Amino acid sequence: xxxxxxxxxxxxxxxxxxxxxxxxxxxxxxxxxxxxxxxxxxxxxxxxxxxxxxxxxxxxxxxxxxxxxxxxxxxxxxxxxxxxxxxxxxxxxxxxxxxxxxxxxxxxxxxxxxxxxxxxxxxxxxxxxxxxxxxxxxxxxxxxxx
Amino acid sequence: xxxxxxxxxxxxxxxxxxxxxxxxxxxxxxxxxxxxxxxxxxxxxxxxxxxxxxxxxxxxxxxxxxxxxxxxxxxxxxxxxxxxxxxxxxxxxxxxxxxxxxxxxxxxxxxxxxxxxxxxxxxxxxxxxxxxxxxxxxxxxxxxxxxxxxxxxxxxxxxxxxxxxxxxxxxxxxxxxxxxxxxxxxxxxxxxxxxxxxxxxxxxxxxxxxxxxxxxxxxxxxxxxxxxxxxxxxxxxxxxxxxxxxxxxxxxxxxxxxxxxxxxxxxxxxxxxxxxxxxxxxxxxxxxxxxxxxxxxxxxxxxxxxxxxxxxxxxxxxxxxxxxxxxxxxxxxxxxxxxxxxxxxxxxxxxxxxxxxxxxxxxxxxxxxxxxxxxxxxxxxxxxxxxxxxxxxxxx
Amino acid sequence: xxxxxxxxxxxxxxxxxxxxxxxxxxxxxxxxxxxxxxxxxxxxxxxxxxxxxxxxxxxxxxxxxxxxxxxxxxxxxxxxxxxxxxxxxxxxxxxxxxxxxxxxxxxxxxxxxxxxxxxxxxxxxxxxxxxxxxxxxxxxxxx
Numbered sequence: 192x193x194x195x196x197x198x199x200x201x202x203x204x205x206x207x208x209x210x211x212x213x214x215x216x217x218x219x220x221x222x223x224x225x226x227x228x229x230x231x232x233x234x235x236x237x238x239x240x241x242x243x244x245x246x247x248x249x250x251x252x253x254x255x256x257x258x259x260x261x262x263x264x265x266x267x268x269x270x271x272x273x274x275x276x277x278x279x280x281x282x283x284x285x286x287x288x289x290x291x292x293x294x295x296x297x298x299x300x301x302x303x304x305x306x307x308x309x310x311x312x313x314x315x316x317x318x319x320x321x322x323x324x325x326x327x328x329x330x331x332x333x334x335x336x337x
Numbered sequence: 338x339x340x341x342x343x344x345x346x347x348x349x350x351x352x353x354x355x356x357x358x359x360x361x362x363x364x365x366x367x368x369x370x371x372x373x374x375x376x377x378x379x380x381x382x383x384x385x386x387x388x389x390x391x392x393x394x395x396x397x398x399x400x401x402x403x404x405x406x407x408x409x410x411x412x413x414x415x416x417x418x419x420x421x422x423x424x425x426x427x428x429x430x431x432x433x434x435x436x437x438x439x440x441x442x443x444x445x446x447x448x449x450x451x452x453x454x455x456x457x458x459x460x461x462x463x464x465x466x467x468x469x470x471x472x473x474x475x476x477x478x479x480x481x482x483x484x485x486x487x488x489x490x491x492x493x494x495x496x497x498x499x500x501x502x503x504x505x506x507x508x509x510x511x512x513x514x515x516x517x518x519x520x521x522x523x524x525x526x527x528x529x530x531x532x533x534x535x536x537x538x539x540x541x542x543x544x545x546x547x548x549x550x551x552x553x554x555x556x557x558x559x560x561x562x563x564x565x566x567x568x569x570x571x572x573x574x575x576x577x578x579x580x581x582x583x584x585x586x587x588x589x590x591x592x593x594x595x596x597x598x599x600x601x602x603x604x605x606x607x608x609x610x611x612x613x614x615x616x617x618x619x620x621x622x623x624x625x626x627x628x629x630x631x632x633x634x635x636x637x638x639x640x641x642x643x644x645x646x647x648x649x650x651x652x653x654x655x656x657x658x659x660x661x662x663x664x665x666x667x668x669x670x671x672x673x674x675x676x677x678x679x680x681x682x683x684x685x686x687x688x689x690x691x692x693x694x695x696x697x698x699x700x701x702x703x704x705x706x707x708x709x710x711x712x713x714x715x716x717x718x719x720x721x722x723x724x725x726x727x728x729x730x731x732x733x
Numbered sequence: 734x735x736x737x738x739x740x741x742x743x744x745x746x747x748x749x750x751x752x753x754x755x756x757x758x759x760x761x762x763x764x765x766x767x768x769x770x771x772x773x774x775x776x777x778x779x780x781x782x783x784x785x786x787x788x789x790x791x792x793x794x795x796x797x798x799x800x801x802x803x804x805x806x807x808x809x810x811x812x813x814x815x816x817x818x819x820x821x822x823x824x825x826x827x828x829x830x831x832x833x834x835x836x837x838x839x840x841x842x843x844x845x846x847x848x849x850x851x852x853x854x855x856x857x858x859x860x861x862x863x864x865x866x867x868x869x870x871x872x873x874x875x876x
């Protein structure tokens with residue numbers, strides 16, 4: 192599949208997206224709301240298919256963003272899916288680990304560092320913070336200073 | 338009889354068993370066979386992504402080269418490329434070639450380090466000593482070019498900090514010839530040994546399907562027939578202009594991963610020779626005045642696999658968000674697939690085959706969760722591994 | 734001279750502890766064993782348990798998760814022992830000093846257990862094997 196075919200394939204999930212951007216060659220950004228993130232991720236991983244790279248959790252001003260990064264290795268394209276969690280006080284999103292084992296660790300990490308809840312995660316336990324790290328302190332949140 | 342074994346963690350190098358407490362690996366075994374494996378990581382969490390937000394863009398390469406000492410060129414390379422994407426920077430040709438040379442030298446020293454360790458785990462301490470001895474000239478070369486054996490500090494947004502002086506080139510070519518001779522000898526010693534074949538083939542197999550499910554990268558993927566390589570797929574630095582091959586083998590066992598690494602050492606020497614010969618004249622860096630608002634992704638093929646960085650800028654002089662993903666983060670969890678069904682004697686070499694960063698390769702005293710009885714300590718695991726090798730040797 | 738110190742100086746057995754290092758210092762420590770540097774010819778040996786050690790080579794800036802373990806290891810090491818804080822991280826946490834998960838540096842954690850501990854600082858990022866060996870020799874000569 193070349194770049195154009197990839198773009199056409201991605202538009203197959205357009206109804207669940209709010210925006211598609213390609214700011215430069217080989218870098219595509221897809222935008223969606225949290226409730227559609229699971230369906231879009233499943234499409235990207237299973238139907239396109241793309242290789243999952245990692246996810247970045249961000250405490251933005253009024254919401255949380257999770258950017259799921261994927262790679263299409265045929266053309267070297269990085270496809271980034273931005274899922275917006277609008278409820279800043281109780282951030283929750285569906286876990287993608289049930290169909291994508293590669294995402295298990297990063298969801299646990301985002302839970303540790305940002306306090307995002309991942310519904311239906313197969314194994315939500317503390318991953319990278321120390322055993323005696325206080326509950327409820329999420330280091331990557333804006334309110335936690337260096 | 339099912340026993341749950343808990344492995345305390347000790348972030349000590351593979352030579353030294355560790356001890357008490359700290360959970361890291363949790364193995365469940367049924368007799369001599371592993372039926373489940375779990376891991377806890379936390380020892381090395383230093384909060385790098387948060388520290389990044391308090392540093393200026395051009396200070397971050399110094400931070401990220403210390404994420405992992407053995408991949409200390411790959412992390413800054415991925416980071417600066419992410420920022421160069423935001424600022425639409427064109428890196429001068431000479432800088433791209435210098436980046437390539439340093440990255441490939443790092444690949445050689447890292448893979449040879451691994452060969453030594455793998456040898457140690459299966460009882461070939463001579464291989465360990467040879468490998469680490471013949472690795473030294475590579476480190477000497479890196480020191481001559483960048484000023485340090487490890488932690489090169491040579492990457493800048495916009496190019497490289499230090500140039501490779503023309504007067505160094507003839508010596509580098511001669512040193513490469515010597516390195517190649519020693520590497521050839523080491524590779525033959527490993528690949529021609531029927532005991533090593535018998536010891537490592539069929540051990541710790543990661544199937545292609547599992548390699549995809551766990552999204553592994555690097556030799557861990559290429560040793561299972563998934564021929565992805567960032568240098569080829571999303572070419573950066575000077576790789577597109579040089580003649581080289583992606584090394585991939587389908588079997589998925591420890592031997593396959595070893596072969597991929599050994600072949601990559603030879604390819605790396607080939608790449609460096611071409612890069613030295615074709616090294617363009619010109620500046621080594623381009624001035625970057627500011628980083629506009631935006632976001633970028635950068636990646637590099639580290640010895641262990643794909644290093645991926647995401648950076649977001651709001652126009653200020655610090656990153657608003659910086660995500661750094663090391664290849665081991667996706668490779669290590671694949672133990673769940675490659676360790677299950679293995680014998681206890683093969684655990685150390687299967688774990689090592691993914692080439693996790695030292696700090697991840699903790700060794701353990703395996704303790705029964707219910708009774709706190711030490712069932713296997715590192716020494717015992719190592720001894721079991723070596724005894725298996727001896728048994729195979731005797732049958733030849 | 735105290736006979737315990739005398740015997741420590743003769744062929745120090747060292748135990749390596751990583752408290753959250755990036756591995757650079759660790760591979761330079763292990764490098765000391767390899768043919769170019771070969772510390773075993775001086776009788777220096779890397780041992781598998783702190784109970785057999787005369788000296789601790791500690792790398793890393795001590796993360797929250799590793800602090801407890803470092804204290805335990807120090808307690809188990811027979812006294813007298815010398816603690817070498819290796820690298821910028823070991824000496825003062827280096828570039829990680831502002832990290833939220835850092836609790837070190839090494840001397841702070843060790844002194845919580847033993848305020849009179851003998852601590853030797855080996856700066857560098859990483860210190861070369863020559864520097865590590867030289868620091869061990871210098872420190873032991875000064876004892």
